[in-house]
Amino acid sequence: MPNWNRFRVFCFAASISASIAIAQAEEIKAGPIAKPEEKPAAITSESELVFEASPFYSNIDYNVPLTNKPIPTITSDNEAVIYRDLIENSLIPRYMVLEASVYPFPLLSSYIKSHSPDLYRQGEIAHSGINLFESATADFQEPWAVSAFFGNVAKLKRPKDTRQGNNYGYTGYLFSAGNKHIKNNTLIKDDWYEFEWKIKGKLDYEDEKLAWSFRAGGRFNTNKDVNNVTYVALRRSNLDLRYSFLEWLENANYELRMHFLQHGAEMVRLELIAGKKMPRAGWSYTPTLDIGFVWSSPNEYSGALRDKRANTTTLVFRPSLEF
Secondary structure, three states, X not given: OOHHHHHHHHHHHHHHHHHHHHHHHHHHHHOOOOOHHHOOOOOOOOOEEEEEOOOOOEEEEEEEEOOOOOOXXXXXXXXXXXXXXXXXXXXOOOEEEEEEEEOHHHHHHHHHHHHOHHHHHOOEEOOOXXXXXXHHHOOOOOOEEEEEEEEEEEEEEOOOOOOOOOOEEEEEEEEEEEEEEEEOOEEEEEEEEEEEEEEEEEEEOOOEEEEEEEEEEEEEEOOOOEOOEEEEEEEEEEEXXXXXXXXXXXXXXXXXXXXXXXXXXXXXXXXXXXEEXXXXXXXXOEEEEEEEEEEEOHHHEOHHHOOXXXXXXXXXXXXXXXX
């Protein structure tokens, strides 16, 4: 081959080698090109169904995400940290929760009073003016409800706990409605609705159960004899096998609720209840006793429902079993 032709072949090979070297250098600089099938799948939030059951409050919840972000997890065993993390960024709703709830024992007591009055009277303690059915349900003013929650939802777990459970915390706005009102275990026709801001949640482990609900809002009634009120309600319940029965804050529950007339801000209802739990290692249930009172003013109602007497106080006496 002539020298000129050899030189042209050499230049052509050199140019190809240089092009390959430049391409390799650019690939190293920019990183490998991801193939379409190698792109990571987007993490999306999924709807969830949650069910709870108890003699006084049973509900089914359907958690619906409003964004593509998954439900976050708060990993802590410190109540203050859980409350703080739930409240952070709670002004902008990211989840919707649809709930249907029923209060079995209050509903049963109202049914017994209207359909079996003799059985209802057997719950009266002689010469005391106390009826055990009414004492057990005095703080319930509706038999059932439907609601829609808009806010933040978080899964709750303790550090180093790998188990999956239905432990959730909620912070946000709640709209509730129903068509019945309960007064002294008597069902009254009343299409009512509520709007409130609340923070609630629960932890359910083998050695500890913790539930809380802090809320403030207003209730509106279509029955003109049931006055519209604003309210504040605080509730905390704790069962912890790691503490003895004598611990006053643990293995106990406390509940405070106050109602004020929307016109005039007069307090017309006060509920104060405290309970003690008696846990035993190895038991699948825990005996519980709640004691307190419900105070109400005649101005809580109007017209035919208004109590002509002075202020009334109803004893709350509620023995129960917690599973």
